[in-house]
Amino acid sequence: MIAAHLPIQRPRHGKLLALDRGGNIRHLERSRVVDLFRRGDLVIANDAATLPASLSGEHLRTGRFIEVRLAARRSLAADSIRHCNAVVFGMGDFRIRTEDRPKPPELMTGDRLALGVLRATVEAILGHPRLVRLAFDGSLAGIWEGIARDGRPIQYSHITRPLALWDVWTPIAGPPVAFESPSAGFVLDWNVLASLKRQTVQFATITHAAGISSTGDGELDALLPFDEPYYIPLTTALAVRHAQMRGRRVIAVGTTVVRALEHAAQSDSFVRSGFGLATQRIGTDTPLRVVDAILSGTHEPGTSHYHLMRAFVDDATLRGLDRELNLHNYRTHEFGDSIFVERNGRGGESLEQISCSVDFKGATRRAHGIAAHHSRCELTVVRTDFRFRAVMGKDAIEQDDISGDLCQFAARRVVGTFGRGD
Amino acid sequence: MLEDSDHHILNEFRGLRVAITGGTSGLGLALVRELLDRGAGVAFVARSRAGVERVMREHAGAYGIVGDVSKKGDIHPIAIQILAALAGLDVLINNASDLGPTPLALLADTECEDLERALATNVLGPFRLTKVLLGALASSVRERRGAVVLNVSSDAAINPYPRWGAYGASKTALHHLSRIWNEELTAEGIRVLSLDPGDMDTPLHAIAVPGADPSELKHPETAARELADAIGNLLSSMRRRPELMPEAVVR
Numbered sequence: 001m002i003a004a005h006l007p008i009q010r011p012r013h014g015k016l017l018a019l020d021r022g023g024n025i026r027h028l029e030r031s032r033v034v035d036l037f038r039r040g041d042l043v044i045a046n047d048a049a050t051l052p053a054s055l056s057g058e059h060l061r062t063g064r065f066i067e068v069r070l071a072a073r074r075s076l077a078a079d080s081i082r083h084c085n086a087v088v089f090g091m092g093d094f095r096i097r098t099e100d101r102p103k104p105p106e107l108m109t110g111d112r113l114a115l116g117v118l119r120a121t122v123e124a125i126l127g128h129p130r131l132v133r134l135a136f137d138g139s140l141a142g143i144w145e146g147i148a149r150d151g152r153p154i155q156y157s158h159i160t161r162p163l164a165l166w167d168v169w170t171p172i173a174g175p176p177v178a179f180e181s182p183s184a185g186f187v188l189d190w191n192v193l194a195s196l197k198r199q200t201v202q203f204a205t206i207t208h209a210a211g212i213s214s215t216g217d218g219e220l221d222a223l224l225p226f227d228e229p230y231y232i233p234l235t236t237a238l239a240v241r242h243a244q245m246r247g248r249r250v251i252a253v254g255t256t257v258v259r260a261l262e263h264a265a266q267s268d269s270f271v272r273s274g275f276g277l278a279t280q281r282i283g284t285d286t287p288l289r290v291v292d293a294i295l296s297g298t299h300e301p302g303t304s305h306y307h308l309m310r311a312f313v314d315d316a317t318l319r320g321l322d323r324e325l326n327l328h329n330y331r332t333h334e335f336g337d338s339i340f341v342e343r344n345g346r347g348g349e350s351l352e353q354i355s356c357s358v359d360f361k362g363a364t365r366r367a368h369g370i371a372a373h374h375s376r377c378e379l380t381v382v383r384t385d386f387r388f389r390a391v392m393g394k395d396a397i398e399q400d401d402i403s404g405d406l407c408q409f410a411a412r413r414v415v416g417t418f419g420r421g422d
Numbered sequence: 423m424l425e426d427s428d429h430h431i432l433n434e435f436r437g438l439r440v441a442i443t444g445g446t447s448g449l450g451l452a453l454v455r456e457l458l459d460r461g462a463g464v465a466f467v468a469r470s471r472a473g474v475e476r477v478m479r480e481h482a483g484a485y486g487i488v489g490d491v492s493k494k495g496d497i498h499p500i501a502i503q504i505l506a507a508l509a510g511l512d513v514l515i516n517n518a519s520d521l522g523p524t525p526l527a528l529l530a531d532t533e534c535e536d537l538e539r540a541l542a543t544n545v546l547g548p549f550r551l552t553k554v555l556l557g558a559l560a561s562s563v564r565e566r567r568g569a570v571v572l573n574v575s576s577d578a579a580i581n582p583y584p585r586w587g588a589y590g591a592s593k594t595a596l597h598h599l600s601r602i603w604n605e606e607l608t609a610e611g612i613r614v615l616s617l618d619p620g621d622m623d624t625p626l627h628a629i630a631v632p633g634a635d636p637s638e639l640k641h642p643e644t645a646a647r648e649l650a651d652a653i654g655n656l657l658s659s660m661r662r663r664p665e666l667m668p669e670a671v672v673r
Contacts, residue, residue, distance in 0.1 A: 047557055049502070049557065051502065078507070144503050145503060148500075148502040149499050166498065166554075174505070174557040174558035175505060175558065176502045176505050190556075234565075
């Protein structure tokens with residue numbers, strides 16, 4: 001594929017390839033992205049804003065130039081920026097391909113770095129000579145000011161002019177927590193969001209601190225993506241549940257959304273709200289418990305983003321998709337064209353609609369809910385006028401199939417807390 | 423004695439995340455104090471590091487950011503620091519203002535550069551800062567907190583006072599920008615206010631009208647209280663009527 005070398009978030013002639021469940025491909029103008037969505041779909045995007053995570057300066061022990069790219073953080077809390085993992089580069093800047101960049105001086109624990117007004121210490125070498133944990137000196141406010149003023153967006157050589165922060169912030173960018181842009185979200189401007197509303201397509205967000213996407217070093221790239229902290233608002237978790245129960249599609253805008261939602265639903269297919277740390281790698285064998293489709297950039301084979309796509313479709317389909325993208329001159333990388341892929345059901349864990357009778361304050365009522373096969377612990381039963389949660393008994397865990405009777409049994413045993421509305 | 427409604431207003435501010443530009447003097451400083459008193463988390467922006475440090479020393483809990491809203495390159499660094507300090511944003515107050523030429527001048531005597539600076543500070547700056555913080559404000563709405571942008575206006579935005587050309591024209595632009603933005607963003611649950619605080623006894627007014635009698639001018643503290651009340655009333659009505667918040671999850 002051709003690299004998109006201009007930092008234009010919504011290019012006039014952007015392309016969009018859509019692959020549906022049945023394997024049918026169609027090409028759209030990317031500006032018509034809303035045509036992909038159906039009434040009732042839930043579209044979820046990552047609202048992380050991008051930090052200027054490239055800091056240049058001096059390795060004080062040797063006096064040599066270095067560039068530090070912040071690569072991973074432990075949490076979304078503002079003070080977590082004080083201790084970051086970083087990938088270190090030698091002479092040069094983004095104009096040189098990362099593969100061709102000179103190595104930095106040998107880094108040792110305790111080395112001091114001067115990065116603009118910031119000062120930092122190498123706290124640890126993390127199993128690779130260029131991957132370190134840094135500790136910044138000074139007040140937290142000073143660290144934030146230093147990064148905000150002296151940092152530059154992480155950038156790769158396919159974009160020839162220096163990127164500014166306005167190039168890499170998505171229109172919906174909020175919490176400044178990502179080290180690289182959640183660029184699938186470039187497609188969503190406020191006009192698109194208004195169109196979604198008109199079509200009664202629901203929109204929600206998560207916040208996921210996307211880390212570094214490429215290092216130019218095979219060994220390091222094999223470790224990607226690093227662990228990434230995320231936050232799922234209660235309103236988003238409820239919207240997912242609501243969509244699942246009604247059999248509506250959950251559409252992730254970008255790989256980071258897939259990673260966060262699937263991580264939050266790892267134990268039993270139900271997305272929990274709150275903070276988490278996504279540690280998993282998503283690939284061929286990963287069952288997708290939540291996400292039905294992904295709207296994403298185009299990705300090249302070998303990248304972790306491409307690997308993630310294998311959870312949606314099998315390798316043969318993915319190869320066919322690549323051929324199609326090449327044939328139609330799709331452009332790749334963060335400012336490139338887009339793809340929309342519905343998962344084909346293979347490998348995914350399907351959620352079942354369940355209808356059953358439940359014993360509610362002595363009266364029998366019909367209720368509807370969903371449950372996953374092998375669901376370990378929880379069945380949510382929802383009616384329009386009340387809502388309660390029934391926890392499945394341990395007996396049910398072993399069952400392959402959750403039948404109406406079993407559900408009734410389980411729900412009867414534990415008729416528990418309930419509340420009005422949501 | 424507090425009325426019930428006053429209690430309600432006061433409560434709207436607890437935990438509210440507010441950013442104020444031009445926060446080291448005049449109305450901006452009075453707003454920093456008023457909102458801190460009401461229990462809000464406050465970040466403020468000003469150009470002078472010495473001024474920012476002074477206000478931080480005198481007001482425990484206020485988070486100061488050095489930056490110039492008239493400079494394009496300062497906007498994202500300011501936004502990053504606001505959002506990191508407050509962990510999000512519910513209310514943005516675009517208060518920083520530039521008078522244009524001082525002493526005030528006839529338009530025919532106004533240097534283009536003075537008009538440019540007034541437009542950069544009073545129109546482009548608030549536009550850029552609001553635009554870049556819109557994602558955070560929308561996220562606040564999705565979390566049912568409500569979001570308000572307050573642009574500090576002036577009667578010079580409405581009346582064509584001679585010698586107030588650069589200031590008046592820029593404030594007119596800001597006022598109209600606010601009204602259009604309010605129309606467009608109401609559907610997103612974000613409200614944009616443009617309010618005239620009245621003629622106040624502030625350093626800006628002293629430069630504009632050197633001979634004015636301070637006893638005939640409003641105290642900035644009074645204006646700050648009124649503006650805070652307006653924000654509080656709006657937030658409480660938004661929170662009381664969740665249907666005004668879009669993205670209602672369970673219908």
